[in-house]
Amino acid sequence: MNLYSRFENAFSQALDKPALVLADAPDWTYAHLKGQVELAAGALAAAGVAPGDRVLVQLPKLPETVALYLACLKIGAVYVPVNTAYTPREVAYFIEDAEPRLFVATDPEAGNGGVPVETLTESGGGWRTRLAGAEPVRDTIGRDDKDLAAILYTSGTTGRAKGAMLSHNNLASNVLALDRYWGWRDDDVLLHALPIFHVHGLFVALHCAFLRATPVIFQTRFDIDALIAELPNATVLMGVPTFYTRLLADPRFDAALAAGMRLFISGSAPLTEQTFAEFEARTGKRILERYGMTETLMNTSNPLDGERVAGTVGFALPHIAARIAAEDGQVLGPGEVGGIEVRGENVFSGYWQMPERTAEEFRGDGFFRTGDLGVMDAEGRFSIVGRAKDLVISGGYNVYPKEVERLLDEMPEVTESAVIGVPHPDFGEAVVAVLVAAEGVSEDRVDVHLRGNLARYKQPKRVLCVNELPRNTMGKVQKNELRERYSDIFTA
Numbered sequence: 167m168n169l170y171s172r173f174e175n176a177f178s179q180a181l182d183k184p185a186l187v188l189a190d191a192p193d194w195t196y197a198h199l200k201g202q203v204e205l206a207a208g209a210l211a212a213a214g215v216a217p218g219d220r221v222l223v224q225l226p227k228l229p230e231t232v233a234l235y236l237a238c239l240k241i242g243a244v245y246v247p248v249n250t251a252y253t254p255r256e257v258a259y260f261i262e263d264a265e266p267r268l269f270v271a272t273d274p275e276a277g278n279g280g281v282p283v284e285t286l287t288e289s290g291g292g293w294r295t296r297l298a299g300a301e302p303v304r305d306t307i308g309r310d311d312k313d314l315a316a317i318l319y320t321s322g323t324t325g326r327a328k329g330a331m332l333s334h335n336n337l338a339s340n341v342l343a344l345d346r347y348w349g350w351r352d353d354d355v356l357l358h359a360l361p362i363f364h365v366h367g368l369f370v371a372l373h374c375a376f377l378r379a380t381p382v383i384f385q386t387r388f389d390i391d392a393l394i395a396e397l398p399n400a401t402v403l404m405g406v407p408t409f410y411t412r413l414l415a416d417p418r419f420d421a422a423l424a425a426g427m428r429l430f431i432s433g434s435a436p437l438t439e440q441t442f443a444e445f446e447a448r449t450g451k452r453i454l455e456r457y458g459m460t461e462t463l464m465n466t467s468n469p470l471d472g473e474r475v476a477g478t479v480g481f482a483l484p485h486i487a488a489r490i491a492a493e494d495g496q497v498l499g500p501g502e503v504g505g506i507e508v509r510g511e512n513v514f515s516g517y518w519q520m521p522e523r524t525a526e527e528f529r530g531d532g533f534f535r536t537g538d539l540g541v542m543d544a545e546g547r548f549s550i551v552g553r554a555k556d557l558v559i560s561g562g563y564n565v566y567p568k569e570v571e572r573l574l575d576e577m578p579e580v581t582e583s584a585v586i587g588v589p590h591p592d593f594g595e596a597v598v599a600v601l602v603a604a605e606g607v608s609e610d611r612v613d614v615h616l617r618g619n620l621a622r623y624k625q626p627k628r629v630l631c632v633n634e635l636p637r638n639t640m641g642k643v644q645k646n647e648l649r650e651r652y653s654d655i656f657t658a
């Protein structure tokens with residue numbers, strides 16, 4: 167079944183209800199959203215997009231972006247969203263790899279790869295012209311369970327991004343599980359301040375609202391004043407831990423402001439026990455933490471009604487199997503630390519055009535190796551204790567050190583580099599570069615070198631020069647030692 171058919175059924179029952187509540191424009195009702203999806207579907211078809219074609223999208227968080235996503239689902243095209251912070255150099259790789267039929271972006275020069283580019287901005291762009299002249303498409307194409315709905319790029323330990331292929335069924339099974347597990351209600355109102363080019367803002371937050379056609383307060387970015395202003399009108403907030411530390415840092419945020427909220431959900435990065443405790447002390451409410459990733463969507467969650475335990479990510483969601491295993495595949499028992507592995511309809515079908523990489527990440531019995539280290543207790547509750555993959559998570563965005571190190575090593579004055587994540591009061595972890603450079607290198611030099619090449623959030627917040635990097639007897643850089651050495655540079 168096409169995922170959009172499920173949403174469309176709900177939209178049709180709620181035509182007069184607000185779908186996207188906007189700050190500085192009239193709200194989009196579900197009737198309007200449905201109509202805009204039909205027009206966007208017509209515009210896509212007119213642009214030559216056929217079922218299975220990829221549509222690459224690098225757009226700000228506009229209601230039209232949401233309509234474009236849903237239109238891709240409707241006509242069976244494969245939606246490929248990318249972070250608006252990515253530079254043209256980073257986007258060039260996605261164009262080459264995904265071979266999109268169409269690229270929709272804010273900048274007409276964005277493409278540069280022979281792919282047709284349509285522009286869409288807040289006030290104009292060729293895409294709006296196409297929409298205005300489009301013939302609406304009413305029929306939603308049928309899709310088989312395995313048909314792709316989206317490809318989301320996620321970087322890897324080699325520094326080369328991999329496209330995770332997600333099917334209509336992966337997405338549908340996950341939103342159905344979340345709807346049930348989180349007890350989504352017909353009168354819920356979602357406060358949405360996440361970006362919509364990643365799993366969290368797009369497939370968790372928007373899908374939960376769309377499945378029951380409930381209103382979304384659609385904020386174009388995280389803005390503490392706007393968030394606080396709308397809290398009394400909402401019942402559910404989904405955020406990365408930085409949302410919650412920023413709310414707690416604001417004296418306006420108190421129990422009265424949170425009183426009408428049914429659920430505060432956190433994910434994408436570890437929520438500290440301290441934040442959990444402070445939040446409960448301030449509001450009387452316990453944040454519900456869940457765990458997921460691009461390749462698997464949501465895997466585990468703390469319960470709606472049972473005990474939500476700080477520092478844990480809860481139980482495997484219904485119909486999802488999760489286990490802890492040793493590197494050699496041996497399944498471990500409660501209390502033993504190992505790799506988290508998951509299996510279920512939520513798990514992606516593989517990396518786009520990378521069958522070998524895909525095969526490496528799956529066990530023979532179909533379990534996917536997440537690269538996260540965890541432990542399960544006797545009741546089946548999971549905790550994440552670390553990462554086997556060399557990954558930094560800053561404000562909920564993933565940064566793969568290799569990608570940054572490769573660019574740093576391009577600098578003539580740099581002999582070698584090690585990129586690490588260290589604790590940061592706002593972003594949870596911050597990216598730090600440790601460099602060996604004969605003459606030393608200034609932060610400004612690094613800044614200038616990286617600026618055009620690497621998304622801003624991936625760039626080091628601090629650059630440190632050393633005479634040599636610590637290595638083990640095998641010659642491998644000891645990143646643990648570096649992380650320890652610099653653990654308090656932002657928190658001291």
Ligand code: MLC
Nearest residue numbers: 361364365366388408434458459460560561562563622623
């Ligand atoms: C912004 N900046 C960051 C950053 N976000 N630096 C490091 N890490 C981040 N996450 C930098 C900008 O480059 C800029 O730098 C400066 O901070 C101010 O930019 P801003 O845009 O004003 O920042 P702000 O709005 O405060 O953004 C912070 C944030 C945002 C936490 C609200 O990063 C955010 O929305 N994060 C959510 C990411 C997310 O959705 N992750 C889900 C992935 S899905 P300068 O130097 O130019 O001033 C996933 C699966 C799952 O992981 O389980 O959910």
Ligand code: AMP
Nearest residue numbers: 320433434435436456457458459460564
């Ligand atoms: P991404 O590849 O962007 O989807 O990021 C997925 C990764 O985010 C996971 O593999 C985890 O390392 C991390 N993550 C997601 N949710 C949590 C959580 N609740 N606690 C700790 N880490 C998390």
